[in-house]
Amino acid sequence: MSAAPPATGSDPGRSRPASPADLFVSFTVLALQGFGGVLAVVQRELVERKRWLTQEEFVEDWAVAQIMPGPNVVNLSIMIGARWFGLAGAVAAAAGLLALPLLLVLALAAFHARYAGHPAVAGALRGMAAVSAGLIAATGLKLASALARNPVPLPWAAGIAAATFVLLAWLRVPLAWVLPALGALGCALAWRKLR
Structure with a gap:
C-alpha cells in the first residue's frame, strides 16, 4: 500500500487527516454516530465536514467497498486510511471504526437480553429502524448528483x-x-x- 496521498493542490478547500491518530479518532466518532447504518454519516463527515473526499471520490470508493468482501464501511475506512498513511492508516481507521462501538454493542446486547420483552424496547428498535431507512434514502438522493458526471x-x-x-x-x-x-x-x- 502506498502512503502517498492524492494531490490536493488543485482544490484549495480540500483537507486531509493530520495523522493516523486523527484517523482513529475521526472514525471512532463517525462509528458512534451511525447506529443501524452509517452511510449517511460517513458521507456527511468525510465529504461535507472534513473534506477528505470529493463527492465523486466518495461514490467511487463506496462502490468499490460494496463489492469487496466484508462490511462496506470497514472496507471504506481501510481504503481511506491506506490512501493517506499506508498500512498504519488502514489499521488506525479500521480500529477506530470497530473498537469502541464493539464495546458499546456488547453492553447493548447484555441490556437487550435482559429487557427484550419490554414493549418500550421493541418500540425504540422499530423507531430506530425507521430513522435508519430515512437516512439511507436521504443519502441516496444526495449522492444522485454524482450520477450526472x-x-x-x-x-x-x-x-x-x-x-x-x-x-x-x-x-x-x-x-x-x-x-x-x-x-x-x-x-x-x-x-x-x-x-
Missing part, C-alpha cells in the same frame, strides 16, 4: 439499477449471479464511454 449514460444507469432491484427483490436471484452480470455490463458501458 458518471461515464455510464443516465438511462443505462437507471436501467441497471431497476434490473438489479427486480432480480434481487422480486425474482430472488442470488447476488452472486446478479453482481457479476450487471456489474460487468456497467463496467463495459463505462469503458466504452471513457476510451
Whole structure:
C-alpha cells in the first residue's frame, strides 16, 4: 500500500487527516454516530465536514467497498486510511471504526437480553429502524448528483439499477449471479464511454 496521498493542490478547500491518530479518532466518532447504518454519516463527515473526499471520490470508493468482501464501511475506512498513511492508516481507521462501538454493542446486547420483552424496547428498535431507512434514502438522493458526471449514460444507469432491484427483490436471484452480470455490463458501458 502506498502512503502517498492524492494531490490536493488543485482544490484549495480540500483537507486531509493530520495523522493516523486523527484517523482513529475521526472514525471512532463517525462509528458512534451511525447506529443501524452509517452511510449517511460517513458521507456527511468525510465529504461535507472534513473534506477528505470529493463527492465523486466518495461514490467511487463506496462502490468499490460494496463489492469487496466484508462490511462496506470497514472496507471504506481501510481504503481511506491506506490512501493517506499506508498500512498504519488502514489499521488506525479500521480500529477506530470497530473498537469502541464493539464495546458499546456488547453492553447493548447484555441490556437487550435482559429487557427484550419490554414493549418500550421493541418500540425504540422499530423507531430506530425507521430513522435508519430515512437516512439511507436521504443519502441516496444526495449522492444522485454524482450520477450526472458518471461515464455510464443516465438511462443505462437507471436501467441497471431497476434490473438489479427486480432480480434481487422480486425474482430472488442470488447476488452472486446478479453482481457479476450487471456489474460487468456497467463496467463495459463505462469503458466504452471513457476510451
